[in-house]
Amino acid sequence: MAKGNKKRKKTFLTDVQTLRKRARAHIERGAVTDGYSADRETVLKLLNEALATELICVLRYKRHYFMATGLEAQSVAAEFLQHANEEQGHADELAARIVQLGGEPNFSPEGLAMRSHAEYVEGDDLVDMIKEDLVAERIAIDSYREMVAYCGNDDPTTRRMLEGILAMEEEHADDLVSLLEHFGAS
Numbered sequence: 001m002a003k004g005n006k007k008r009k010k011t012f013l014t015d016v017q018t019l020r021k022r023a024r025a026h027i028e029r030g031a032v033t034d035g036y037s038a039d040r041e042t043v044l045k046l047l048n049e050a051l052a053t054e055l056i057c058v059l060r061y062k063r064h065y066f067m068a069t070g071l072e073a074q075s076v077a078a079e080f081l082q083h084a085n086e087e088q089g090h091a092d093e094l095a096a097r098i099v100q101l102g103g104e105p106n107f108s109p110e111g112l113a114m115r116s117h118a119e120y121v122e123g124d125d126l127v128d129m130i131k132e133d134l135v136a137e138r139i140a141i142d143s144y145r146e147m148v149a150y151c152g153n154d155d156p157t158t159r160r161m162l163e164g165i166l167a168m169e170e171e172h173a174d175d176l177v178s179l180l181e182h183f184g185a186s
């Protein structure tokens with residue numbers, strides 16, 4: 001190994017002894033080590049807001065799934081159901097990460113709609129429902145993008161999880177635009 005390389009490595013990495021010592025201190029904090037440089041309280045608050053958003057989205061998509069009626073409703077209803085299940089998956093991922101970071105996931109129905117970024121709108125007909133879902137997805141996309149930027153390199157695990165969710169919300173928005181185009185309503 002070149003001499004210069006060795007030097008760079010030394011200044012970049014924490015030595016083994018210090019790493020071992022740090023890991024033994026505060027083991028009750030679990031995954032949250034001294035090297036965690038994000039503002040944990042803020043990350044937990046953001047994750048709980050995202051959790052509320054996902055739960056509201058599950059409820060709205062479920063409502064739309066059961067209320068979708070008419071000749072062409074079947075394929076749209078199937079899309080609503082798939083989205084509902086995927087939003088539930090996001091909610092579960094967020095809740096698990098909150099616990100991993102030493103927080104508590106807020107599943108309280110009280111104030112749920114206030115904590116959520118997206119709204120619960122029932123919609124009058126099929127096209128209206130799709131439009132409301134699209135608005136909600138666009139809100140989620142923007143808020144996840146901001147959260148990803150906030151986490152940056154301070155909490156790469158949370159950031160990667162949020163990036164995965166963000167990619168799926170973008171797919172959802174795309175699906176909904178296709179549906180609107182199909183109905184000639186975009």
Ligand SMILES: [Fe+2]
Binds near residue numbers: 054057090140165169
């Ligand atoms: Fe989601």
Ligand SMILES: [Fe+2]
Binds near residue numbers: 057087137168172
């Ligand atoms: Fe979504």
